[in-house]
Amino acid sequence: xxxxxxxxxxxxxxxxxxxxxxxxxxxxxxxxxxxxxxxxxxxxxxxxxxxxxxxxxxxxxxxxxxxxxxxxxxxxxxxxxxxxxxxxxxxxxxxxxxxxxxxxxxxxxxxxxxxxxxxxxxxxxxxxxxxxxxxxxxxxxxxxxxxxxxxxxxxxxxxxxxxxxxxxxxxxxxxxxxxxxxxxxxxxxxxxxxxxxxxxxxxxxxxxxxxxxxxxxxxxxxxxxxxxxxxxxxxxxxxxxxxxxxxxxxxxxxxxxxxxxxxxxxxxxxxxxxxxxxxxxxxxxxxxxxxxxxxxxxxx
Numbered sequence: 001x002x003x004x005x006x007x008x009x010x011x012x013x014x015x016x017x018x019x020x021x022x023x024x025x026x027x028x029x030x031x032x033x034x035x036x037x038x039x040x041x042x043x044x045x046x047x048x049x050x051x052x053x054x055x056x057x058x059x060x061x062x063x064x065x066x067x068x069x070x071x072x073x074x075x076x077x078x079x080x081x082x083x084x085x086x087x088x089x090x091x092x093x094x095x096x097x098x099x100x101x102x103x104x105x106x107x108x109x110x111x112x113x114x115x116x117x118x119x120x121x122x123x124x125x126x127x128x129x130x131x132x133x134x135x136x137x138x139x140x141x142x143x144x145x146x147x148x149x150x151x152x153x154x155x156x157x158x159x160x161x162x163x164x165x166x167x168x169x170x171x172x173x174x175x176x177x178x179x180x181x182x183x184x185x186x187x188x189x190x191x192x193x194x195x196x197x198x199x200x201x202x203x204x205x206x207x208x209x210x211x212x213x214x215x216x217x218x219x220x221x222x223x224x225x226x227x228x229x230x231x232x233x234x235x236x237x238x239x240x241x242x243x244x245x246x247x248x249x250x251x252x253x254x255x256x257x258x259x260x261x262x263x264x265x266x267x268x269x270x271x272x273x274x275x276x277x278x279x280x281x282x283x284x285x286x287x288x289x290x291x292x293x294x295x296x297x298x299x300x
Contacts, residue, residue, distance in 0.1 A: 016134035073118030106136035
């Protein structure tokens with residue numbers, strides 16, 4: 001199965017140009033800061049107009065259908081439009097550790113990952129760099145890039161921007177964090193997150209459907225992540241209900257048990273601990289009871 005963008009190069013170029021215009025008054029995400037990034041103004045995400053990349057390379061810590069046997073070709077992009085108080089990658093997302101890269105360089109990174117034998121191009125936190133990424137993808141595709149593209153995001157996306165990605169992104173991988181508006185406001189500074197992520201996931205699913213796996217490798221579809229948080233199992237269950245009842249029982253879900261109280265989590269006593277094994281298994285068993293049996297659950 002060829003990546004979607006291969007047959008849509010003209011659309012890819014047009015979308016890159018359309019979205020680049022949004023940088024003059026940035027509304028690439030729901031924050032809609034309106035800053036002119038092309039003139040050096042900085043919004044909530046702290047991202048400049050140039051791409052900033054923290055690291056690239058084969059990654060073997062992702063989901064099995066992405067990792068395969070040669071790794072997922074990850075490109076960790078610096079800065080973030082969510083900036084969660086408990087961020088597990090705060091050095092990248094909050095502190096901005098990384099190097100500026102132009103569009104040509106980004107395209108070169110994609111081709112290098114293909115040459116290394118990686119199974120996909122995994123864009124980690126791409127939301128605030130979508131125009132630059134599409135321009136780089138266009139250049140790389142003209143030079144022979146044929147790997148599926150993974151849009152690995154926090155789910156806080158502009159619905160209109162995601163709609164413009166139809167026919168260009170092969171695998172959407174949103175990390176659904178909270179459905180509770182109080183939790184979203186307290187930990188994400190985004191009380192509208194629950195409503196937005198619901199609509200965004202619906203749109204992603206409508207574009208690419210359930211995850212298609214060929215010979216053990218993901219080639220197209222949606223893969224949902226959810227990090228179990230201490231004390232928030234009820235909210236986790238609400239997310240599982242949504243996926244099972246409003247998306248599809250065939251949704252591939254990775255319920256994660258890797259939360260640690262990092263960054264500013266110490267300021268919030270209720271999440272300043274690891275989730276218990278009991279909390280994690282409670283969410284996993286609930287998901288399975290709702291019919292969500294495709295995924296990666298660490299059950300004993």
